[in-house]
Amino acid sequence: MRGSKVAVGAITCALIGCGSDRSVDVPRAEQSKPPRTVTEAQPPRRRAAPPPASIADARNAVDAGRYRRALATARPLGAATEREIRERIANRVARQALAALRDGSPDGARALLRQADRYPSTDLTRAARIAYAGTQARARQRARDLQAQAQQSIRRRREAAGRDAAQRAMERSSGL
DSSP states (O other): OHHHHHEEEHHHHHTTTOOOOOSSSSSSSHHHHHOOOOOTTSSOOOOOOOOOOOHHHHHHHHHTOHHHHHHHHGGGGGGHHHHHHHHHHHHHHHHHHHHHHTTTTTHHHHHHHHTTTOOOOOHHHHHHHHHHHHHHHHHHHHHHHHHHHHHHHHHHHHHHHHHHHHHHHHHHHHTO
């Protein structure tokens, strides 16, 4: 009995396919390949390569205020393209500086002009610097004028106080 149980087990194992290399559903090409391991089961998915950058992408990044991204996009496109993007950034910063001057914010304009120092000089950046220098010169002149007015006011008060003191002294001496 014991032998028959072992024999039945062996036959069952053979029928199920335990150790059989052939299978009804597996094509012949698949039968010759070694079995896949768990790590080989799914090949790693590759991310799709980003589309090649274009000058339009770099220009759009400048217009959105993303200067680092614009320069990173333009760098692989060549030196001429990178120069064009740098000049575009400089012009945009200069326009912002001029707007700040119009709005009465010379400190904001100064900060923007410092930022523009990182980029090549253009006609617009030079115009913004000239406008900023003019604003600063007018502010210094206004400060000098106010100081001169304050000094003149102090002088007038002193003169008036001196006249009043002389008038009182004259009145005392005349006995009136």
